[in-house]
């Protein structure tokens with residue numbers, strides 16, 4: 001079993017029934033929360049418990065991908081949950097300072113969150129799941145993710161413009177979860193056509209279009225991406241799951 005559950009897709013602010021970026025990856029022996037945008041924790045808790053997470057992976061530090069880490073810290077510290085070992089959080093450098101700054105107390109989350117910096121080629125194995133990170137182009141430190149379990153592969157763009165590192169990650173993936181935030185080519189985001197072109201170049205099995213911005217309709221964006229890709233193309237929808 002290797003499943004992707006969509007927790008949130010909105011950008012850059014949450015909308016009714018549509019939180020910002022968040023996903024849950026589950027294998028037989030691993031559960032990882034990928035991006036913690038505002039509202040995504042609410043949906044995470046429909047599918048698992050915080051104390052059951054093996055790790056949290058954050059693509060970059062923009063608010064629409066990280067704000068619910070503050071809520072996770074609150075829940076784990078003050079939510080009367082069973083005490084567990086600190087949950088590893090893989091994120092660009094500075095995430096701990098952001099949380100400490102929020103509470104005016106450096107290191108405040110250290111008892112419940114074990115923050116670890118991402119870097120080019122960072123790889124971690126979590127039971128039967130391995131996570132490989134590479135930098136992508138987003139105007140700030142940002143990463144794409146290649147998650148592999150039981151011979152199956154899911155690649156997530158995070159937020160970015162077309163990037164050589166993302167091409168490397170996406171090569172031959174079974175599922176490509178790619179943002180399509182903008183209508184016109186940009187230095188920091190994909191258009192739907194960019195997402196479709198990446199899927200075609202990389203020879204992926206299926207493309208899942210996500211993080212569609214407010215200037216676009218996500219179903220229409222998916223159709224635009226599908227025309228360019230020419231393969232199976234889906235829209236990421238909150239609380240839906242797919243088997244990788």
Ligand SMILES: [Zn+2]
Pocket residue numbers: 060062138159
């Ligand atoms: Zn961003």
